[in-house]
Amino acid sequence: MFKLNRRLFLGSSAAALGTLAAPAVMAAAHGKPRVVVIGGGAGGATAARYLAKDSDGAIDVTLVEPSRTYFTCFFSNLYLGGFKQMDDLGHTYGTLASDYGINVIHDWAVDVDPDGKTVTLAGGAMLGYDKLILSPGIDFVDGAVEGWSVDVQNKMPHAYKAGSQTELLKSQIMAMPEGGTFAMVAPPNPYRCPPGPYERISMVAHALKANNPTAKIIVADPKPKFSKQGLFQEGWNKHYAGMVDWIGEDFGGGNVSVDADAMTVTIDGEETKVDVCNVIPAMKAGRIADMAGVTDGNWAPVNAADLSSKANADIHVLGDSAQQGDMPKSGFSANSQAKVCANAVRGALTGSTVFPAKFSNTCWSLIAENDGVKVGATYEATPEKIASQGGFISQTGEDSATRKATYEESEGWYSGIVADMFG
Amino acid sequence: MIRGRFLSVTTAAATLIAAATHAEPDPDAGATLFNQCKACHQIGEGAKNRVGPQLNDLNGRVAGSVDGFRYSKPMANAGENGLVWTDETLNAFLEDPQSYIPKTKMGFRGIKDAEDRAKLIAYLDSFSPDMLLHSSDNPHDLDPAILAIKGDVAYGEYLSGECKTCHQEDGSAQGMPSITGWAEEDFVTVMHAYKNKSRTHPVMQMMAGRLSNEEIAALAAYFGGLE
Numbered sequence: 001m002f003k004l005n006r007r008l009f010l011g012s013s014a015a016a017l018g019t020l021a022a023p024a025v026m027a028a029a030h031g032k033p034r035v036v037v038i039g040g041g042a043g044g045a046t047a048a049r050y051l052a053k054d055s056d057g058a059i060d061v062t063l064v065e066p067s068r069t070y071f072t073c074f075f076s077n078l079y080l081g082g083f084k085q086m087d088d089l090g091h092t093y094g095t096l097a098s099d100y101g102i103n104v105i106h107d108w109a110v111d112v113d114p115d116g117k118t119v120t121l122a123g124g125a126m127l128g129y130d131k132l133i134l135s136p137g138i139d140f141v142d143g144a145v146e147g148w149s150v151d152v153q154n155k156m157p158h159a160y161k162a163g164s165q166t167e168l169l170k171s172q173i174m175a176m177p178e179g180g181t182f183a184m185v186a187p188p189n190p191y192r193c194p195p196g197p198y199e200r201i202s203m204v205a206h207a208l209k210a211n212n213p214t215a216k217i218i219v220a221d222p223k224p225k226f227s228k229q230g231l232f233q234e235g236w237n238k239h240y241a242g243m244v245d246w247i248g249e250d251f252g253g254g255n256v257s258v259d260a261d262a263m264t265v266t267i268d269g270e271e272t273k274v275d276v277c278n279v280i281p282a283m284k285a286g287r288i289a290d291m292a293g294v295t296d297g298n299w300a301p302v303n304a305a306d307l308s309s310k311a312n313a314d315i316h317v318l319g320d321s322a323q324q325g326d327m328p329k330s331g332f333s334a335n336s337q338a339k340v341c342a343n344a345v346r347g348a349l350t351g352s353t354v355f356p357a358k359f360s361n362t363c364w365s366l367i368a369e370n371d372g373v374k375v376g377a378t379y380e381a382t383p384e385k386i387a388s389q390g391g392f393i394s395q396t397g398e399d400s401a402t403r404k405a406t407y408e409e410s411e412g413w414y415s416g417i418v419a420d421m422f423g
Numbered sequence: 424m425i426r427g428r429f430l431s432v433t434t435a436a437a438t439l440i441a442a443a444t445h446a447e448p449d450p451d452a453g454a455t456l457f458n459q460c461k462a463c464h465q466i467g468e469g470a471k472n473r474v475g476p477q478l479n480d481l482n483g484r485v486a487g488s489v490d491g492f493r494y495s496k497p498m499a500n501a502g503e504n505g506l507v508w509t510d511e512t513l514n515a516f517l518e519d520p521q522s523y524i525p526k527t528k529m530g531f532r533g534i535k536d537a538e539d540r541a542k543l544i545a546y547l548d549s550f551s552p553d554m555l556l557h558s559s560d561n562p563h564d565l566d567p568a569i570l571a572i573k574g575d576v577a578y579g580e581y582l583s584g585e586c587k588t589c590h591q592e593d594g595s596a597q598g599m600p601s602i603t604g605w606a607e608e609d610f611v612t613v614m615h616a617y618k619n620k621s622r623t624h625p626v627m628q629m630m631a632g633r634l635s636n637e638e639i640a641a642l643a644a645y646f647g648g649l650e
Contacts, residue, residue, distance in 0.1 A: 050584065332588060339584035355581040358633075360588075362626055376626055378633050389633060392625040409626075412598025416589040 032060040033349035036119050036129040038109045038288055040065030040093060042074075043135030043318030043334035045421040050342035052100040058350050062103040062127055064119065068092060071162040074331040075414055077196065078366055080159075080170050081203030082210075089162060095423035109136075112292035114312050131345050134294070135318040135334060136286025137161065138192050141298065144282035145185050146257035155260040156277040159200075160192065172276045173207055179214040180275035183265045185256055186221040187280045190299075192320045192329045194227035195375070197280055199365040202232065205240040206368055218274075219246045220267045222254030227328075228365060228375055234396045235367035285321035299323035304381035305357050306344035307337050316341050325385025326377075333361045335417055340381075357381040364410030370400070372407030453546025456539055460531075466550050475529060482551035484508050486524075495528040509560075513544050560616045569615065570608055572640035579645025582638055585630065586646075594650065603649035610643035 037048045040063055048063040055061075069090045078084040093104045105127075111120040112132065119127045140150065140158065148156060159169040173182065182204055186197045201217060208215040217240075225248070226232075236244045247253040252268025258279060264271050284298035294300045294309040300317040301310040302324050309315045318341055319334030327333040340357040347354035362376030377391025394406065457466070463474035470477040476489040487494040487502035494502075501524055506512060516523045517540050519533040534540045583592075586602065594603035602610070616622040617631035618639070631639070 054580075335588050336585065343581055343584075353577065353581075355578060358582070358585060360585055360630060374626070376629060378629055390629075392629055408598055412596075413589045415595075415597035416587065416591050416599055419591045419593075419595075420587045 032058065033130045034060045034062070034128060035131045035133060035345060035349070036127050037061065037063045037133040037135065038065075038119065039135035039137060039286065039319075040067070040070055040104075041135060041137055041319065041334065042072075042331035042417065042421060043320075043338045044133065045070075045093070045096065046335045046338035047133050047135065047316075047318060047342045047345075048102050049096055049100055049421065049423055050339055051346055052096075052102050054342065054352075055346050055350060057101060059346065060103070061101070062105060062129075063093070063096065064105050064107060064109050064121065064127070065093065066106060066108050067163070068106050071166070072331065072414075072418065073160070073162040073193065073196075074417075076159070076162040076166045077200045077203045079166060080173065080200060081206045081366065083203075083366065083369070086167060091418055091422045093422065099423055109288050110291075112288065112315075114293055114315065117314065129314075130349060131314055131316065132292070133316045133318060133341065133345070134286070134289050134292060134300070134321060135338070136288045136321055138283040138320045138329075139285065139287050141282040141284050144187075145279050147260065148185075148258050148279045148281060152260035155263070156258060156279045158280055159278060160196075160280050160283075169276070169278055170207075173204055174211065176208070176212055176215055176275045178212055179216075180212065181272065182208070182215065182217045182276045183272070183274040183278070184217070184219045185258065185265070185277070185279045185281075186219055186223065186226070186253075188222045188254070188282050190329060191280070191283045193363070194328050194330075195232075195363050195365045197221075198226055198228065198232045199367070200278070201244055201246075202235060202240075202365070202367045205236065205243050208243070209240060215243070217244045218265070218267075218272065219244070220253045220256040220265065221246060221248050222256075224249040227363075228373060228393065230396050231373045231394055232365075232367065235371060235373075239368040239371070283320070285317070289317060289321045296323070304384070304386040305340075306354075307341040308344075316345065325379075325382075326388040327359060327361055327379055327386050328363065330361055330363055331417065332363065332413075333359070335420060336360055337386075357386075359386055362413070364406065364413060366407055366410070370404040370407050372403055372405075372410050373398075374406055374410070451546075453542040453544070453549075456534070456543040457546055460543075463529075466547070478547060479550045481508050481513070482510065482548050486512075495524075495526060497524050497526045498528070510544055510548070513547065514540050517543065560612050560622070565612060565615055569636050569640075570611055572611075572636055574607065574640035574642070574644030575637070576641070576644045576648065578638070579641035579643070582634075582642050583645050586642065589626075592649065602646050605643070605647055607640075607643040607647045610646060611639055614639045614642070 035051055037044045044063060048061050051059055052061045069092055071089045075084055075089055079086055079089060096102045097104045108122040109119050110122050117129050157165045157169045159165040184197060184201060201219060205217055247267055255268045257266045258277055263274055265274050265277055285295050285300050289295050289300045292315055294311045294315050294317055300321050300323060302308060302317050302322045303310060304325060307316045307318055307322060309317055318337045320329040336359045344354050346352050359379035362374055364372055364374045366372050373394035375393040378389045379386045380389055464478050465471055465473055466478040470479050472489060472492045476492040485502045486506040486508060487499040517534050520527055520529050520531050589599045590602045594601045614631045617627040620628055
């Protein structure tokens with residue numbers, strides 16, 4: 001049915017269109033509606049690919065992403081643990097350009113004019129759009145951790161955007177003196193990848209156990225509890241007994257400051273000299289969302305059914321930047337939201353059938369070699385938000401075969417999602 | 424082979440299935456046990472029907488269905504009544520063939536030791552690279568009205584986005600089972616096995632659990648058409 005509509009649309013004049021029950025169609029001067037996608041990660045790359053693939057060339061899709069090689073944040077902890085190489089995490093956009101006809105531009109988007117419907121790039125180019133999809137990931141809240149700013153990120157890496165920061169953190173871990181101390185300042189909710197800091201602790205412990213078994217790990221956490229806590233703490237006791245000291249909110253984990261020159265961390269008034277300090281600050285939507293005028297506070301509120309901004313119907317926000325309701329900020333979630341959004345945007349621009357939104361997420365984490373755990377849920381669009389429909393979580397005390405299978409499954413998921421993102 | 428195509432299950436997926444029930448038996452140990460079958464059965468490349476039917480692609484095969492082999496009436500009837508060879512049905516048959524299918528032509532006393540049967544079945548499975556169905560997935564257990572639903576391919580394509588976060592569109596399997604090109608009945612049968620929780624995988628129970636019968640049919644129609 002939708003094919004008939006689309007064919008009619010493509011072969012008809014604007015006047016004839018008025019007789020169709022299709023949504024308002026916004027065709028650009030050159031005849032094709034234009035979608036600009038900013039951010040080439042799990043949300044943006046997926047949205048661009050699905051729009052191009054499913055519209056068979058009826059939509060002009062431009063993807064703006066600064067990096068020529070994109071390193072996935074998911075699985076980057078496994079690089080810290082020695083289970084993956086950096087190359088395993090790197091992906092390029094060649095297939096999206098060559099096989100899907102997406103106009104891939106490697107540049108920074110520096111401004112959005114929502115009235116004129118244009119995006120300005122750092123290189124000076126201006127892109128017009130009918131629909132804009134923002135999937136810029138995260139930025140850090142200024143002043144979130146006393147003593148830390150992006151100016152000191154090479155002394156105290158965040159490593160929460162994968163790539164050179166991840167490599168830097170690993171080199172610092174490997175250079176720790178015998179019996180040294182690794183500190184993490186964990187972020188407050190909400191933040192990208194809820195189990196991420198704790199998988200990272202596991203992977204750092206794994207690397208240290210092999211190379212520096214008397215080293216210590218301290219975690220200052222502003223939260224009273226965290227994702228998969230029972231599973232992680234069981235795993236830390238089992239694999240890394242005595243190594244990890246997690247200081248939660250109850251013990252002053254939220255009262256923390258750092259000194260990058262002195263390499264000290266002060267938790268609830270107690271100063272500790274550390275060898276590596278991984279500061280994961282509070283997060284907010286990627287900056288371009290602010291410039292597009294779609295944020296309210298730190299995040300960009302969106303409608304659940306199509307991820308459209310509550311501030312502007314022609315701008316959609318995906319993934320970490322979106323304030324959508326119950327979904328965790330994860331690559332899986334962004335990928336899931338992208339497909340719902342692409343379907344809705346294509347429908348709005350070409351009259352194709354818009355199917356009801358369905359969302360899902362699963363987060364796998366590796367605690368030690370072949371000791372994988374997972375948590376997941378499905379979600380639906382309600383008028384208020386993306387709402388959880390229930391889910392599952394790995395159990396404490398599972399047998400080793402189950403944990404190994406869970407890890408192997410996560411590797412399968414990785415292959416699957418990057419194929420879904422990059423073609 | 425009557426049932427047509429079966430999906431390929433990767434090593435990892437086979438491990439998942441095994442992990443849910445018991446540790447995976449070692450097929451090499453089964454090779455020795457197979458010696459007692461060799462007088463009548465061939466298996467492996469170029470295997471032909473002899474006294475008994477060839478045993479390649481046995482797992483997932485409808486009983487009594489190898490072309491050119493003259494089965495006993497009871498064995499042919501069992502297949503017509505829906506018996507499919509799976510790990511579970513083979514286990515029951517091999518324990519005592521004459522009691523499982525009375526008057527089968529297979530003149531074999533059976534294997535009483537459960538571990539030996541598991542090893543032998545693992546060996547047989549190693550020649551069934553495309554095995555799919557577990558005995559608990561028997562399509563005959565499903566309401567025929569569910570199997571009869573004609574899936575909407577366009578809706579299936581949309582819904583497939585959820586599957587493709589893990590299962591690859593081009594059918595390649597790198598740690599996740601390939602789900603393209605299955606017979607629609609198999610796809611529907613397996614998805615309902617997750618939906619009704621007779622299959623145990625938590626992610627798939629969750630995904631299938633909220634799909635309607637029509638949505639499962641739509642996915643089956645869409646993925647069935649992918650090479």
